[in-house]
Amino acid sequence: LFLSGKMTRPILELADVARKIAWMDFTSRYTGKREDEIGVLGTSINTISEELSRTITDLKQANEEIKNQMAVQKKFMASVSHEFKTPVALIRGYAEALTIKGDTATSAQIIIREADRLDRLVSDIMAVIKMETHVLPIEVRMQELGPFLAGVASRFETQALEKKAKLRITADPAIEIEIDSDRMTQVMDNLLSNAIRFVPENGKIMIRASKSEQQVRIEVENEGDPIPEEHIANLFTPFYRVDDSRSRKSGGTGLGLAVAKGIVTAHNGTCGVNNTSTGVCFWLEIPMHSDK
Structure with missing residues (x-):
């Protein structure tokens, strides 16, 4: 009976640790000191628990980073949409004005300015893309x-x-x-x-x-x-x-x-x-x- 208890206790402990791992609880560890097959199994379960805990923590962190990046990208797209709409609307408005009134110099000047603004925005977007891929060529x-x-x-x-x-x-x-x-x-x-x-x-x-x-x-x-x-x-x-x-x-x-x-x-x-x-x-x- 004594030997039976000595054999079953570590097995029950291993089963309890494994059950908690299955429920995503990685706080428990096998504490036995045996050097036989049960001890090796216990050490392996402890290692698996630690690795799973680290992996899941890393995945949670990566998921949060992805969420943050998506939020940033949404904000960026909203900003870019706004930035594009403003000069496009101005260009259209002043181009129409050129057809119905004689103040061509002022209208043309505003059209050029807003076209330059669009050009800067596109250049910035292209530069960011190249920076993200670590390729931003310069010719000095x-x-x-x-x-x-x-x-x-x-x-x-x-x-x-x-x-x-x-x-x-x-x-x-x-x-x-x-x-x-x-x-x-x-x-x-x-x-x-x-x-x-x-x-x-x-x-x-x-x-x-x-x-x-x-x-x-x-x-x-x-x-x-x-x-x-x-x-x-x-x-x-x-x-x-x-x-x-x-x-x-x-x-x-x-x-x-x-x-x-x-x-x-x-x-x-x-x-x-x-x-x-x-x-x-x-x-x-x-x-x-x-x-x-």
């Missing part, structure tokens, strides 16, 4: 930085005037830098459109460029409200927006800054943002000479 060549910045800024003069904002450039005329001008134009477009979006009426937007040893620093600063400190660390994350309602009202998909960071990184550079005494300053630093 030597550029005079002053004329390059002036050319980019000239495309935003009309928008600045609409807000009665002053757009100023301060750049060392001697700076030359190896960059992909198309990609870097995309960076500056995003930084400037962001600055114009949040600069107050009669405010100032400053573009500054300077060099230090083999680095070039470009700053885009706008007067206006500061960015809450708790949001700064996430600003360059794809689809991240400080305030959905504010972004929806003023425009923005949460892609522009992420794209800017990806392009700057492809140039072996860094970028960031900090609040100033009068507003917000986005900056980037890239080597004067590329290794691409």
